[in-house]
Amino acid sequence: MRNGAWIRNVTVAGGVVVLLFLPHLIPAYYTHLLILTFIYGLMAMSLDLLMGYTGLTSFGHAAYFGAAAYAVGILTTRYHVHFSVAMLGGLIVAFMMALIFGLMATRATEVYFLIITLALGMGVWGLAYRWVSVTGGDNGLPGIPPPDLGLPWSLSDPVNMYYFVLTFFTLACFFLSRFVHSPFGLSLRGIRESESRMRVLGYHTWLHKYTVFVIAGTFSGLGGVLYAFYNRFVSPADVHITASAEAVLMVILGGAGTLFGPVLGAGLVVFLRNLISAYTRRWLLILGVTYVLVVMYAPGGVIGAMKGTFSRLRAKMIPTPVPGGHPQKVKLQRENPDEEVLTR
Amino acid sequence: MIPSDAPGTCLVLEKVSKHFGGLRAVDGVTLEIRAGERRAIIGPNGAGKTTLFNLITGEFPVTAGRIWFFGQEITHLPPHRRAALGIGRTFQITNLFPKLTVLENVLLAVQGLRPTKYVMHRPIWGYPELQQQARHLIERVGLWEKRDLPLTNLSYGEQRQVEVLLALAGGPKLLLLDEPTAGLSPGETRVIVEIIRSLDPTITVLLIEHDMDVAFEVADRITVLHFGRVLAEGTKAEIKANREVQNIYLGAGTGS
Ligand SMILES: Nc1ncnc2c1ncn2[C@@H]1O[C@H](COP(=O)(O)OP(=O)(O)OP(=O)(O)O)[C@@H](O)[C@H]1O
Ligand SMILES: [Mg+2]
Numbered sequence: 001m002r003n004g005a006w007i008r009n010v011t012v013a014g015g016v017v018v019l020l021f022l023p024h025l026i027p028a029y030y031t032h033l034l035i036l037t038f039i040y041g042l043m044a045m046s047l048d049l050l051m052g053y054t055g056l057t058s059f060g061h062a063a064y065f066g067a068a069a070y071a072v073g074i075l076t077t078r079y080h081v082h083f084s085v086a087m088l089g090g091l092i093v094a095f096m097m098a099l100i101f102g103l104m105a106t107r108a109t110e111v112y113f114l115i116i117t118l119a120l121g122m123g124v125w126g127l128a129y130r131w132v133s134v135t136g137g138d139n140g141l142p143g144i145p146p147p148d149l150g151l152p153w154s155l156s157d158p159v160n161m162y163y164f165v166l167t168f169f170t171l172a173c174f175f176l177s178r179f180v181h182s183p184f185g186l187s188l189r190g191i192r193e194s195e196s197r198m199r200v201l202g203y204h205t206w207l208h209k210y211t212v213f214v215i216a217g218t219f220s221g222l223g224g225v226l227y228a229f230y231n232r233f234v235s236p237a238d239v240h241i242t243a244s245a246e247a248v249l250m251v252i253l254g255g256a257g258t259l260f261g262p263v264l265g266a267g268l269v270v271f272l273r274n275l276i277s278a279y280t281r282r283w284l285l286i287l288g289v290t291y292v293l294v295v296m297y298a299p300g301g302v303i304g305a306m307k308g309t310f311s312r313l314r315a316k317m318i319p320t321p322v323p324g325g326h327p328q329k330v331k332l333q334r335e336n337p338d339e340e341v342l343t344r
Numbered sequence: 345m346i347p348s349d350a351p352g353t354c355l356v357l358e359k360v361s362k363h364f365g366g367l368r369a370v371d372g373v374t375l376e377i378r379a380g381e382r383r384a385i386i387g388p389n390g391a392g393k394t395t396l397f398n399l400i401t402g403e404f405p406v407t408a409g410r411i412w413f414f415g416q417e418i419t420h421l422p423p424h425r426r427a428a429l430g431i432g433r434t435f436q437i438t439n440l441f442p443k444l445t446v447l448e449n450v451l452l453a454v455q456g457l458r459p460t461k462y463v464m465h466r467p468i469w470g471y472p473e474l475q476q477q478a479r480h481l482i483e484r485v486g487l488w489e490k491r492d493l494p495l496t497n498l499s500y501g502e503q504r505q506v507e508v509l510l511a512l513a514g515g516p517k518l519l520l521l522d523e524p525t526a527g528l529s530p531g532e533t534r535v536i537v538e539i540i541r542s543l544d545p546t547i548t549v550l551l552i553e554h555d556m557d558v559a560f561e562v563a564d565r566i567t568v569l570h571f572g573r574v575l576a577e578g579t580k581a582e583i584k585a586n587r588e589v590q591n592i593y594l595g596a597g598t599g600s
Contacts (some may be wrong), residue, residue: 181467183460183474186444190452193441200401201456202427202514 019166023159033274035162035230037267038169042223044250044262045176046216051248052257053180054212055192056106057114060121061247063101064217066239067124068094068224073141073234074134083147087225094221095214097124102213106206109195121244128236140235144228155229165226172219173260179215180259188212189257242284249291255301264302353415354379354518354548355400360409361572362395369395371572372409379414379517382549384563386556388592392572393552394436397520400550401433402426413518428457432516434507436523436552440495447491449506450478453513481509485535501532508539519543521551525558537561 023031043065050056068090075086105116128135135141146155153160179185190198191205198205228234237243246269254265269287276286298305355377362370370392377383385393398404400411402423410419418426441449451468454477455461469475482488485505490498495506508524521540525533533555540549540562553559559566566583568575576586583589 175465178467179464181469182464183455183466183468183471184462184464186448186452186468187455187461189444189448190441193443194439196403197435197439197441197510198452198456199403199423200427200431200433201453201510202424203456203461204422204424 016170023162028158031158031162033267033270035158035165036270037263038165039223039227039230040247040250040266040270041263042169042172042226043220043247044254044266045172045259046219046223047247048251048256048259048262049176049180049188049212049216049219051251052255052259052262053185053192054188054209056109056209056213057248058105058117058216058244059114059241059248060101060117060119060124060244061216061220062239062241062243063121063124064094064098064220065224065227065247066128066234066243067097068221069228069231069234069238070128070135070141072225072228073144076144076228077141083145083149083229087147090225090228091218091221094224095218098214098217098221102210102217106209106213118241118244121239122241125236125239125241128239135236138236140233140237142233144232144234146232147229161230165230168222168226172222173263176219177259184208184211192257242287246287249287249294251301252291253294253301255303258301258303261301261303268302352379353377354381354413355550356412357396357400358410358412360396360399360411361407362392362399362404363407368572370399373569373572373574375567375574377518377548377550379548380546381565382551382563384551384553384559384566385569386553386559386566387569387575391569393569394522395572396569397433397522397550397552400426400520401431427514430515430517431520432511432514432518433520434511434522434524436526438500438503438507440503440506440510442496443494445492445494446482446487446498446506447478449495450481450509450513451475453510454478454481457514477513481513485509485539501528501535504528504532505535505539508536512543516547518548518550521549521553523552523554525553525555533558 022034026034043061047058047061050058050061071090071093072086075081075089076083081089101117101120105113105120108116129137131137146161147164149155149164155161155164180188187198187203187208190201190203191208195205224238227238250265250269251262252265253268254263255261272286272290273283277283280286294301300308353376355375357373357375359372359374360370361368361372373392373396385396387393395404399406402418402421402425406419410417412418413426413429413431416429418429421429441452444452451474454474455468455471458474460471460474479488479491482491485502487498487502487505490502495503498506504524504527508521511519511521524536524540528536537558540551543549549562551559551562553562560580563580565577565579567577568583568586568589570592575592576583576589578586
């Protein structure tokens with residue numbers, strides 16, 4: 001375990017260093033796609049808390065992303081507030097929305113949860129589309145100004161924006177990975193595996209599901225806030241069911257229940273969409289086909305496939321070790337006084 | 345008159361019923377279990393034994409009747425609140441966390457009644473006392489070497505042992521065991537029986553058991569359930585001698 005943690009820390013540190021230099025090494029277009037990857041990665045990671053960890057598949061996760069983005073759009077273009085106030089406003093809107101929607105959704109399980117979240121998401125889309133006086137309807141909200149940090153660097157430069165987004169993305173990754181490894185995070189996986197067992201162990205399972213629902217909605221909202229500032233334009237398409245379906249695909253593509261897998265999934269979806277849209281407009285069709293192929297041939301997603309390959313390689317190179325078989329610990333176990341009671 | 349007021353009474357069921365549509369799975373059952381008692385519940389398939397457990401743990405709401413636990417009425421408490429009062433159970437059909445490791449399975453049980461379960465910002469391995477207690481439990485059945493294996497990699501017999509460990513982790517006052525030895529080999533059955541026998545004598549145990557030898561070995565008193573009703577209740581000798589019980593359940597050759 002210690003060894004594993006050491007390797008992981010080095011990998012993470014190496015990854016961060018690479019990400020710090022990347023925008024100076026790659027064409028601007030790829031920087032743009034990376035920024036989108038971080039932004040959608042936030043949505044995908046937060047959705048993974050529900051899908052992969054708790055076993056609740058939400059088909060309306062773009063609603064919180066979009067609501068936060070709209071909040072930023074309205075606060076900055078209409079009320080011209082400071083960017084920090086707009087950010088906070090966006091997060092609060094996503095939080096409040098998850099607080100209310102969660103009450104309706106988390107009472108249901110499995111397919112009913114999916115249907116309710118889908119319906120709520122469509123409601124939000126309807127609102128964005130119809131409530132023209134506030135949302136601009138079909139025209140959306142153009143002209144969102146990039147954050148003014150009061151520093152010599154302008155965030156209208158994509159490279160500076162890259163660092164701005166990367167900062168929040170890294171912080172979110174840090175908190176989310178602490179979160180999933182915490183006692184509470186373990187309780188979510190327990191609920192995924194057997195909610196009835198969790199109840200008799202003393203868990204108020206609804207409370208855990210509701211709490212993670214609100215947390216997931218809020219982190220999706222953080223993605224939406226950054227999206228509004230980067231894209232400078234919000235429209236009903238951002239809260240459409242297609243956006244929610246893309247989020248689900250990101251999680252499945254990357255590997256549900258792996259937290260960082262969905263970021264890879266987000267990257268794949270972002271790159272695919274942008275590369276393919278040059279050739280065809282049938283993005284939805286391709287989305288659907290990818291979805292089916294992944295579910296059929298790589299149900300563990302990219303991370304699952306990589307883990308499989310890795311453990312096969314290791315099995316070939318090292319003779320199979322006894323699981324956890326450190327000689328001293330085996331001895332400790334034999335000395336265990338309880339053993340005598342049992343074999344009396 | 346509420347019998348639960350008597351000191352030393354652990355569990356009282358008063359005319360408890362559970363109907364599934366027209367089916368009376370549990371039909372007016374009245375039971376009184378002393379603290380520290382070892383009670384076996386026997387009865388043919390479909391007699392309502394498991395349903396009775398589900399009513400005691402709160403998995404199902406009762407159709408009628410009332411339940412007391414150490415003098416406190418729990419009829420309408422949700423399952424997690426009853427668990428917090430000290431009711432633990434195992435399941436007839438193994439009900440664990442298949443994709444989690446053995447250690448994670450037991451950790452979930454160990455933290456189930458502690459406020460630690462709500463902590464979100466610290467990794468679970470930062471709680472030595474939880475780890476220590478989990479280790480102690482796992483070592484009790486000699487599975488410590490396998491702690492990092494996913495639960496599904498364990499044999500059926502080992503999974504049944506973990507099933508009991510999870511119920512013990514919260515330090516229950518009342519332990520409900522639903523056919524803990526079902527499907528086990530004689531050797532594996534011994535392991536489970538010895539765990540039950542080595543329990544703290546203050547723990548009250550309710551045991552559903554099809555294996556008569558196990559039931560008679562572990563229990564002080566026996567309740568026979570038939571079509572959702574209590575057919576007979578008494579000591580081993582009384583139950584063995586009971587004609588009705590012999591007819592419907594024990595059959596010929598068991599009354600020796
Ligand atoms: N959730 C449910 N919905 C409908 N009917 C149920 C439900 N649970 C149990 N039953 C029915 O209630 C009756 C009693 O079932 P129960 O599982 O309590 O029996 P049991 O005594 O535990 O039997 P076994 O020895 O086979 O475990 C059965 O007829 C069963 O089909
Ligand atoms: Mg049963």
